[in-house]
Amino acid sequence: MRGAIRVVASRGGHNLKMIDVARATGVGKGTLYEYFPSKNDLIIGCFELLISRYEAYTRQAIKSDLRPDEHLRQFIKASLDFCKAEKELMEVMMDFLTLGIPRKEGEPLLPGVVVGYEQVINELADVMRRGTAEGLFRPVDPQIAAQSLFALLDGLYFQAAMGLINLEEESLPKKLSQIFLAGVLK
Amino acid sequence: MRGAIRVVASRGGHNLKMIDVARATGVGKGTLYEYFPSKNDLIIGCFELLISRYEAYTRQAIKSDLRPDEHLRQFIKASLDFCKAEKELMEVMMDFLTLGIPRKEGEPLLPGVVVGYEQVINELADVMRRGTAEGLFRPVDPQIAAQSLFALLDGLYFQAAMGLINLEEESLPKKLSQIFLAGVLK
C-alpha cells in the first residue's frame, strides 16, 4: 500500500497502474493480487490506511474532556501535525476523496469517504453544541460550524497539494485557531 | 462541453469516455475531434468554462469599493449563489480540481487550476489587508485569512458533492459569514 501511495503521489490517482505499483513496491505484478483481489480493493485499502492513521493520530492527540474551545484548537493542531507526520499519505488524500463522491450512475468507488466525513463532522458538531450550551460559544449553528471547520482544513489540504500553502509552517495552527474561533472582525 | 460536464457529473472524472460525451452531446465521436484535438483538450476546455463562469459571476455579483467586511459577505454569498445558478458545473468541480494538482512526475493535466486559485486568493488577500489597514479587522495574517476563506468554501463544495450539506439552503450565506467574520467564540 505504501508503494501504491507513492505512485499515486507521484503520478496522480488517475494514472494509477498496477505495474507501477508493483515496481514501486519492488514485487511482481501477480504478487499484488495475492494481497488485493483487484485494483479497486487496493485503492480501498490505501484509503482505509489513510483514514485509520488519521483517526488514530487525532484521537491520540486530543485529550478527552477538554473545554470546547481548547478541543477545537487541539483538533486543528492535530490535523496539521498529521500532515507533517504522514506527508506522503496527505499528498494523495485529494485523489482518494474524489473517488468517494457519489455519482448519479454507479456506486462510488470509495463509499467509506462519506461515512468517514460524517463521523468526524458529528464529533465536531457535538463539541460545538457543548460550546454553545456552556455559554462559551456564540449561538452558531453547531452542524454548520462543524462542517465549516472540517471544510476549512480540507480546503487547505487541497491548497497544500497545489503548493499554495505550507501546512508545516509553525505559526499556522495558532493563526487558523484564531481565525476560526475569533473570526476576522474586531 | 456541456455534454462532457453532464457525463462527468453522472459518472465521475475518471470514467469520462469520449463516446459518452459524444452521445450526451448528440454528435458523432469524430465530430468532437473537430472541436477538441484530444480528450485532454476537452477536459481543459470544460475546466476553463467552469472558471470563466465563476469569475464572471462573482465579479458581476460583487460591487466594487465595498467595505472589506461587506466584500467578504458578498463574496461568500456570490460563491454560494453560483452553485445554485450553475449546479451542473459545480457537481464536477472537484473532479477537475484533482486534475490540477502538480505531481512529482509529469505536468499537471490542468495547470490553470493553480493559477486560478492564486488569483482569487490574491484578490481576497487584498481585501483582508484593506480590512486590517482600515482597523476594521483584527490583525490577522491576510494571506492565511484569504486562503482560509477560499478553503472553507472549497471544502463545503466537496461536502456538498458528497451530499453532506445543501449549499442552496437560504440561511447558509449568513451563517457562514458570521462564523468567518465573527468566529465561534463569544
Next chain:
Amino acid sequence: MRGAIRVVASRGGHNLKMIDVARATGVGKGTLYEYFPSKNDLIIGCFELLISRYEAYTRQAIKSDLRPDEHLRQFIKASLDFCKAEKELMEVMMDFLTLGIPRKEGEPLLPGVVVGYEQVINELADVMRRGTAEGLFRPVDPQIAAQSLFALLDGLYFQAAMGLINLEEESLPKKLSQIFLAGVLK
C-alpha cells in the same frame, strides 16, 4: 465467424485467442468486439452458425413424407453430404460440442448444444415410431434407436476429425444405412 472457425480448426477450441481470430479474419482486435461483445459470444455465434447450417442443410435435403426407412437413409446421406459441403465447419464440431456439456459447477458455455441434440433426436424418434407403427421396423425402442443413429454419426464425425475415416468416401452412406437398418447379422 469464418475466421474464428478457421482458427479453431487449425489450433483447437482451447487455444482460441481473439488476436488469432482477428488476424485470421484480417481485421483489428477491437473490430471483433464491434460484432461480438465477448469471446464467449463469438464462440456461441460460431456454434449457432454451425447448427443453423446443419439444420438448413438436412431439412432441405430430406423430402417430407418419406417412408421411414427411406427417411433414415436420406438422413444419413444428408448428414454425410453436409460434411463434404461444409468441411471447415465440421472440423470444429467436436470442439464446440465439448463446450456444451453441462458441468456440476457453472453453466455450460453452449447451452444450445443440448437443446439442438434433443430436437434432432426427437425428430428421429418420431420416424422410428412411425416405422414400427407401420410394421416396417422391428419393435425396437424408438428413443434408443434414434439416439443410436445420431450417436453413430456423431462418433464417426469424431473419428473423421482424428483422421481415422474419410467421410467423403462415396460408398459410406450406403454402407452405414445397411448396417444401421439391417444390422450386421444375417
Next chain:
Amino acid sequence: MRGAIRVVASRGGHNLKMIDVARATGVGKGTLYEYFPSKNDLIIGCFELLISRYEAYTRQAIKSDLRPDEHLRQFIKASLDFCKAEKELMEVMMDFLTLGIPRKEGEPLLPGVVVGYEQVINELADVMRRGTAEGLFRPVDPQIAAQSLFALLDGLYFQAAMGLINLEEESLPKKLSQIFLAGVLK
C-alpha cells in the same frame, strides 16, 4: 490424477487449473510438480489412466474365442458396464478426447487418443472379419462396421455426458446389441 479428474468433471477440461487440482487432491501446488513436470503431463497422465482402465476392464470382461456375435454383445455390455464402474472417469472422457484431435498447426495434446482408437477399432474389425468369414455376418465392410460400433458407443457417451441418456439403464446393452446386430428393419 483422481483429483484432476474430479476437477475436470466438475468444471470442464478447459478451466482445469493446477490450483484446483492441488486443492481437490489435498496437496500443495508445488507437490503436483514433483509428480508431473507440467500441466500437459498431468493431462496426459489422466488420459492414460482412463485408457488403461478401459482396456483392462474390457479385456477382462470379454472371454476369448467367443463367437463373433457374442463377442460384440459382450463388448457392448463391457463398455457400458465400464461407465457404471468408473462413472467419474467417463464424465471427463469427452474433454480428453477433444484434446486428441490432430490440428493443422501444432501437435495434438494427446497423441495417444488416435493410437488408442486405432487399436480398439482394429480388434473389432478382426471380429467383424471373422464373423463374415464364418458366414455368421452379412457381407458388411468389416472396417466400417467396426468403426460404426465404436462410434455408436462413443456418441452415446457424449449424449450421456449431456444428460440425454442414462447409460446405466439395465436394458440398454441388450437394446443396443439388437439394433447393431439385427438392425432396425424387419
Next chain:
DNA sequence: TATGAATGAGCGTTCATTCAT
C-alpha cells in the same frame, strides 16, 4: 462538415511454473 467503423496500444487480471524454506 459530420460520422462511426476500424484500429491497436495498453491495462487489469489470470495462472502455470519456480524455488526458498
Next chain:
DNA sequence: AATGAATGAACGCTCATTCAT
C-alpha cells in the same frame, strides 16, 4: 519431500484516436 508465496508472460477487453465516406 512438501509447500505456497512470488513471478511475469500472456490473454481478454477497453477506448482514445483516425480516416474513408
